[in-house]
Amino acid sequence: MQDDDRALTPGVAALAAEVAGSETIERAWSRVSRERDDPTARLGFTRTRIERAIQLAFAAGALVMGVQAYSLALRDVADSLPLVPLLAVIVAANAAAVVACVIGRGTRLFCGVFAGIFPVAIVVWGLSASTSRDTHAQEPWHYYLLTVATAAAVIAAPLSWQLVSVLGIPLLFAASRLVRASGAAEYWVQMLYDVSIALLLGLGLFVIAWVLRGIGSSVDRARIAAVDSYTEAAAVEAAERERIEVAGLMHDSVLAALISSARAEGDRSGELAVKMAREALNRLADADHDAPIGTNEPVGVASVAEELRVEIQRLGAPTDVVTTPDDAVRIPARAARALVLAATQAVANAVQHADAQGLEVTVRAADRGVRVIVRDRGPGFDLDDIPADRLGIRGSIYARVAAAGGHVDVDASAHGTVVTLSYIDEEDPS
Numbered sequence: 001m002q003d004d005d006r007a008l009t010p011g012v013a014a015l016a017a018e019v020a021g022s023e024t025i026e027r028a029w030s031r032v033s034r035e036r037d038d039p040t041a042r043l044g045f046t047r048t049r050i051e052r053a054i055q056l057a058f059a060a061g062a063l064v065m066g067v068q069a070y071s072l073a074l075r076d077v078a079d080s081l082p083l084v085p086l087l088a089v090i091v092a093a094n095a096a097a098v099v100a101c102v103i104g105r106g107t108r109l110f111c112g113v114f115a116g117i118f119p120v121a122i123v124v125w126g127l128s129a130s131t132s133r134d135t136h137a138q139e140p141w142h143y144y145l146l147t148v149a150t151a152a153a154v155i156a157a158p159l160s161w162q163l164v165s166v167l168g169i170p171l172l173f174a175a176s177r178l179v180r181a182s183g184a185a186e187y188w189v190q191m192l193y194d195v196s197i198a199l200l201l202g203l204g205l206f207v208i209a210w211v212l213r214g215i216g217s218s219v220d221r222a223r224i225a226a227v228d229s230y231t232e233a234a235a236v237e238a239a240e241r242e243r244i245e246v247a248g249l250m251h252d253s254v255l256a257a258l259i260s261s262a263r264a265e266g267d268r269s270g271e272l273a274v275k276m277a278r279e280a281l282n283r284l285a286d287a288d289h290d291a292p293i294g295t296n297e298p299v300g301v302a303s304v305a306e307e308l309r310v311e312i313q314r315l316g317a318p319t320d321v322v323t324t325p326d327d328a329v330r331i332p333a334r335a336a337r338a339l340v341l342a343a344t345q346a347v348a349n350a351v352q353h354a355d356a357q358g359l360e361v362t363v364r365a366a367d368r369g370v371r372v373i374v375r376d377r378g379p380g381f382d383l384d385d386i387p388a389d390r391l392g393i394r395g396s397i398y399a400r401v402a403a404a405g406g407h408v409d410v411d412a413s414a415h416g417t418v419v420t421l422s423y424i425d426e427e428d429p430s
């Protein structure tokens with residue numbers, strides 16, 4: 001056995017999985033583990049989905065604004081043929097960024113290319129000769145792509161460069177338009193209006209993306225911390241349950257075998273002591289491989305009684321199990337096993353401490369459950385007087401049944417002891 005709760009044996013690992021209980025939690029944990037252990041996984045679960053939403057929103061906006069801008073561009077380039085290659089490059093870069101965001105591949109690359117090419121296009125346009133169609137009251141075609149370019153920078157660039165792009169691209173547009181218009185006064189009012197709108201939209205997109213990304217990262221960190229805390233608690237619970245199981249095993253099998261060996265008189269007693277010792281050694285050797293019992297399929301009263309009868313025969317106790325089978329009542333297999341082991345310990349206590357006087361074992365159906373009663377006419381005992389390190393009652397009976405969701409009631413007096421073990425399904429079948 002390991003003293004460190006984190007150094008769990010295979011048996012405890014299986015027990016921890018049972019404590020976790022929920023397949024949903026196990027899937028979440030495996031996903032969080034892969035995200036944290038894989039150095040290539042740069043974004044968490046929530047942050048990845050936020051990024052995907054931003055990309056899809058960009059694709060829709062870039063498509064709509066691009067169609068509008070390029071339809072106007074065909075008007076402007078009619079009198080300036082050198083702008084046609086530039087327009088083709090911008091159209092191709094925009095289309096590539098839209099497709100990349102839709103399919104979710106190469107988004108940072110193609111958005112970065114578009115955000116880098118677009119300022120060059122603004123400069124080239126500003127230095128080119130003006131046309132008769134370029135008036136102060138009419139925005140040029142690339143004005144409609146200012147927000148698209150800043151949004152592409154928000155997707156592709158680091159935080160500091162995002163802010164530079166959000167502020168720099170509209171200001172560059174203002175400077176290029178004034179240069180193209182030779183600083184004519186009539187352009188200033190419309191230019192200031194256009195730039196203010198572009199700045200507000202760009203800053204709004206920058207802030208929204210920054211806030212959403214921060215929320216996504218915080219949620220991912222909180223989720224990982226929550227699953228870590230849950231796993232640690234599950235491991236501690238598993239280690240405690242393993243301690244109780246092993247303590248119960250030591251008391252039920254090993255100690256009982258030693259006592260039987262010490263009291264053995266004659267061949268029959270010797271054979272029984274040897275059999276108990278062999279069983280104890282086998283169970284102790286299998287402790288590290290203790291997996292949940294079966295598939296936890298429901299079992300009936302008759303199955304509980306038969307399994308308990310086998311365990312009592314192994315003890316050599318002078319009694320049988322009285323039962324009234326009821327096929328309508330069924331309980332989980334693990335709960336049934338806990339009742340059987342706890343009842344076996346109660347029988348062993350009656351044999352050791354009451355010489356099996358008036359020993360009776362009854363298994364019967366209860367309302368939506370099973371009840372096992374072990375009765376003897378020994379001198380009885382006071383549970384408060386039993387030392388804390390004695391686990392025959394506390395570990396092998398109380399803790400074992402409670403761990404399975406059952407209930408234990410012990411009525412001890414000078415006239416005898418009655419141990420009642422119950423498992424009742426609290427869920428309403430209706």
